[in-house]
Amino acid sequence: MTATVQAPAPATAGETARPRAVVTGIGVAAPNGLGREAWWRATLRGESGIGPVTDFDASRYPSRLAGSITGFDAAAHLPGRLLPQTDRVTRLALVAGAEALTDAGADPAELTGRKGYGDYSLGVVTSNATGGFGFTHREIRKLWTEGPQKVSVYESFAWFYAVNTGQLSIRHQLRGPSGVLVSEQAGGLDAIGQSRRTLRQGVKLSLTGGMDSSLDPWGLTSHIASGRLSRSADPATAYLPFDARAAGHVPGEGGAILVLEDATAARARGARVYGEIAGYAATFSPRPGSGRPPGLERAARLALADSGLTPASVDVVFADAAGTTAADEEEATALRALFGPYGVPVTAPKTLTGRLYGGGAPLDVAGALLALRDGVIPPTTGIASPVAGHRLDLVRDTPREASPRTALVLARGHGGFNAAVVVRAAEAS
Known part of the structure; x- marks a missing residue:
């Protein structure tokens, strides 16, 4: 499925005048x-x-x-x-x-x-x-x-x-x-x-x-x-x-x-x-053992606030998907806190490419934009034994037809870096 899209309309009275x-x-x-x-x-x-x-x-x-x-x-x-x-x-x-x-x-x-x-x-x-x-x-x-x-x-x-x-x-x-x-x-x-x-x-x-x-x-x-x-x-x-x-x-x-x-x-x-790149935020996680929470959930909330949206507006999450027990649990915890158990489709198409370091998250943003264009969520592949305690709605093995309008893209870098981007579909003409 494809849609013809155009640039967002000009800001109206009461809306932000910041360039979009x-x-x-x-x-x-x-x-x-x-x-x-x-x-x-x-x-x-x-x-x-x-x-x-x-x-x-x-x-x-x-x-x-x-x-x-x-x-x-x-x-x-x-x-x-x-x-x-x-x-x-x-x-x-x-x-x-x-x-x-x-x-x-x-x-x-x-x-x-x-x-x-x-x-x-x-x-x-x-x-x-x-x-x-x-x-x-x-x-x-x-x-x-x-x-x-x-x-x-x-x-x-x-x-x-x-x-x-x-x-x-x-x-x-x-x-x-x-x-x-x-x-x-x-x-x-x-x-x-x-x-x-x-x-x-x-x-x-x-x-x-x-x-x-x-x-x-x-x-x-x-x-x-x-x-x-x-x-x-x-x-x-x-x-x-x-x-x-x-x-x-x-x-x-x-x-x-x-x-x-x-x-x-x-x-x-x-x-x-x-x-549209409707929202962005970055945070820094404290060192392990500090007793303070990781910063990924806060990055997502800040990005959503920057976009003027709430978690309820998100139709799909492109996860960071680190692939280790501790890091995956940390991300799953953040997603449950944001959306509730099984609250939003989650995908990690990077299982088909590996982690691309500085290039991985922009590729996820490209995937989010094309998912919004075509009305389909790309799959996470190879996941035969999803961790039950994560309680995530993983899109697995085959694409899922949907009508997403807003996507949240998450990324983490070694050393405590966290970033989140909110991608919003342009209005259909």
């Missing part, structure tokens, strides 16, 4: 689909992108599965001059960013010449948790084995967390307020929240979201060292959030880049709108 942030474009790079619609169709079919690591011999690693993007040929999408200076993660971000702008029908060169725009009215805010891992590790190997004269000059920036923002800005001439958010798996929602702030400060369009890729030997070692990875060898059962067998997550690569626009500006140029 709407999503007009979506670009995706995910283990189970390169491109927005390819990924979405695969997700609804329950096709997983999780499998054994094949780029190197991982047979001696305790965790040997990953959500890898296969068949990605950067040279087919990007000019050759960019290839020597970019890590894989930046190439993925550039491809997804271009898809998002094309999807939005937004040509930055044309927009900056419009009345009311200008050179500094278009910006970029992204999230990245690990930087350009593969690139920098190759250059460090050269340093150790061949000497400093063999190290690429591009190492000076290709490794950096902010490089995706910088390269997107340069490629598309987005000169307005820009930045990068580094808060592990919560960072993608924080980037979207920051982009929304820039719109309220006068920016007309902001490219936002997140992308991560750190699955080389050093990267996989780093993820294993966290102690949070599953050691299962079965791709179908390795990552089982909210399941009695949950024993960690599978790392993945990819994410989503979104075009976020001022609703009035989007309406003026006749843009198609997926939905």
Whole structure:
């Protein structure tokens, strides 16, 4: 099912006069689909992108599965001059960013010449948790084995967390307020929240979201060292959030880049709108053993308050779904406090991709927007033994037809980061 949507109507008397942030474009790079619609169709079919690591011999690693993007040929999408200076993660971000702008029908060169725009009215805010891992590790190997004269000059920036923002800005001439958010798996929602702030400060369009890729030997070692990875060898059962067998997550690569626009500006140029980023909030959980409650529930309540909505308005939750017993119980407790037992459908389509770090939550936001568009909730796969005490209405194995109008997306990052975004459908025309 699809619906034709338009930008929200102007604020009426008594409503907030703050600019409203709407999503007009979506670009995706995910283990189970390169491109927005390819990924979405695969997700609804329950096709997983999780499998054994094949780029190197991982047979001696305790965790040997990953959500890898296969068949990605950067040279087919990007000019050759960019290839020597970019890590894989930046190439993925550039491809997804271009898809998002094309999807939005937004040509930055044309927009900056419009009345009311200008050179500094278009910006970029992204999230990245690990930087350009593969690139920098190759250059460090050269340093150790061949000497400093063999190290690429591009190492000076290709490794950096902010490089995706910088390269997107340069490629598309987005000169307005820009930045990068580094808060592990919560960072993608924080980037979207920051982009929304820039719109309220006068920016007309902001490219936002997140992308991560750190699955080389050093990267996989780093993820294993966290102690949070599953050691299962079965791709179908390795990552089982909210399941009695949950024993960690599978790392993945990819994410989503979104075009976020001022609703009035989007309406003026006749843009198609997926939905509105109606609320956002972030909190920080106290250290374990402090006796103080975790911050996820508070982040959700603050985001709902920011949107002017209540928990009763939420039609679906895209869960953080950490995949460990303690973290899943913590999230389930927050959801029961918000909605009551079995109070709202809950889904975690990331079971098909693994956890994508800075890119995971923006991919969930993309999923929420497409769920609102198509009237369907994507499934959580592989959950055969849901924990009864969680009392969650998990959408399992097959999509659920529905008519969702509001979605809550949750994310947590290691170290105490919590973030929540409320996504609201645009009004049907």
